[in-house]
Amino acid sequence: MALPERILMGPGPSTVPDRVRRAMAAPTLGHLDPRFVELLDETSSMLRELFRTSNELTFPVSATGMGGMECVVANLLEPGDQALVCINGLFGGRMADMMERYGVTVHRLEKPWGEVFTVEEIEAEVHRHPKAKVLAIVHAETSTGAHQPLEGVAKMLHEEGMLLLVDVVTSLGGHEVDLDGWYIDAAYSATQKCLSCPPGLAPVSFSPAAVEVMERRKSTVGSWYFDIGMLAKYYQGRSQRAYHHTPPVNSIYGLHEGLRIILEEGIDARIERHAKMHRRLRAGLEEIGLDYLPEQSLHTLNCVLVPKGVDESGVRATMLDTYGVEIGGGLGPLAGKVWRIGLMGHSATQANVDLVLAALVDCLE
Numbered sequence: 001m002a003l004p005e006r007i008l009m010g011p012g013p014s015t016v017p018d019r020v021r022r023a024m025a026a027p028t029l030g031h032l033d034p035r036f037v038e039l040l041d042e043t044s045s046m047l048r049e050l051f052r053t054s055n056e057l058t059f060p061v062s063a064t065g066m067g068g069m070e071c072v073v074a075n076l077l078e079p080g081d082q083a084l085v086c087i088n089g090l091f092g093g094r095m096a097d098m099m100e101r102y103g104v105t106v107h108r109l110e111k112p113w114g115e116v117f118t119v120e121e122i123e124a125e126v127h128r129h130p131k132a133k134v135l136a137i138v139h140a141e142t143s144t145g146a147h148q149p150l151e152g153v154a155k156m157l158h159e160e161g162m163l164l165l166v167d168v169v170t171s172l173g174g175h176e177v178d179l180d181g182w183y184i185d186a187a188y189s190a191t192q193k194c195l196s197c198p199p200g201l202a203p204v205s206f207s208p209a210a211v212e213v214m215e216r217r218k219s220t221v222g223s224w225y226f227d228i229g230m231l232a233k234y235y236q237g238r239s240q241r242a243y244h245h246t247p248p249v250n251s252i253y254g255l256h257e258g259l260r261i262i263l264e265e266g267i268d269a270r271i272e273r274h275a276k277m278h279r280r281l282r283a284g285l286e287e288i289g290l291d292y293l294p295e296q297s298l299h300t301l302n303c304v305l306v307p308k309g310v311d312e313s314g315v316r317a318t319m320l321d322t323y324g325v326e327i328g329g330g331l332g333p334l335a336g337k338v339w340r341i342g343l344m345g346h347s348a349t350q351a352n353v354d355l356v357l358a359a360l361v362d363c364l365e
């Protein structure tokens with residue numbers, strides 16, 4: 001199959017290193033093969049390191065990031081529950097929609113796309129709805145580039161008996177994510193953003209408090225595929241693994257290798273590399289007169305305003321055809337107004353930053 005080589009600098013997927021692709025080409029083993037089970041356990045253990053957690057219930061769900069969201073939502077909440085959802089972009093809105101489909105009453109705390117929430121704003125909402133079971137928030141809003149601070153949020157929720165659910169899809173592996181340090185109860189991510197593996201797996205993690213809440217459920221989980229009670233019998237089965245579904249064995253080889261690459265680089269060094277590449281890109285963009293969406297603060301996703309009179313999608317098409325570089329367009333209210341330039345994992349290099357800048361200069365002329 002002749003497919004073009006691309007440099008992926010959009011909102012995901014990011015470029016997959018050769019080491020990961022080679023790992024995925026290894027022979028497929030049975031999902032109960034002791035060697036595969038060992039490799040799966042190593043994968044979950046490296047995920048704990050990256051999430052900075054000791055949560056037992058940490059593993060890769062067989063689905064993309066949206067499946068990770070669905071797994072967390074379906075298990076933590078049940079029909080009749082109330083939840084608070086912070087919405088300042090596309091993915092917060094999706095969490096609210098998903099919860100409502102599971103029979104949850106959702107209270108939406110909304111801000112304009114691109115802004116973040118203060119602890120005081122969240123606290124006021126928590127006091128307005130003290131019966132809510134969960135507060136859900138996106139750490140890295142890929143639709144806008146907003147970087148939501150999370151320190152201090154969980155403490156106030158826990159005082160009210162609520163759990164904190166966080167989307168760390170575009171932050172894990174690129175920004176500091178500290179599940180235990182920030183007392184996060186449930187989080188999900190995806191392999192194709194800052195982990196630089198192909199799409200298809202969603203790392204998730206649940207705190208002991210979240211596990212307790214799930215054990216106290218009155219109703220069965222509304223999703224068969226994502227039922228944690230059944231999934232745990234396979235992923236945490238020790239020597240007794242119960243078949244639930246056949247996990248995508250070769251994708252797990254890829255994630256295992258991707259996580260090894262991350263730990264070899266070092267989590268702190270990797271986060272610093274993303275910060276450095278973001279500063280370089282930002283300085284270069286400002287030099288050519290391009291502005292960021294106001295308040296944008298993520299390193300991994302750079303949301304840049306399209307100058308007046310410029311053909312937004314035409315520039316993206318030329319970048320792809322002439323330079324083989326993929327960047328993203330805007331979603332929802334930002335459609336046609338912004339470009340989204342990803343600096344994720346293996347894509348976040350100085351060579352790529354300089355290429356994207358040169359290509360943009362050329363396209364804008």
Ligand SMILES: *Cc1c(COP(=O)(O)O)cnc(C)c1O
Binds near residue numbers: 066067169190
């Ligand atoms: C990409 C993304 C998702 C969804 O992941 P998919 O792998 O596309 O299903 C969810 N949340 C955020 C913040 C994302 O950036």
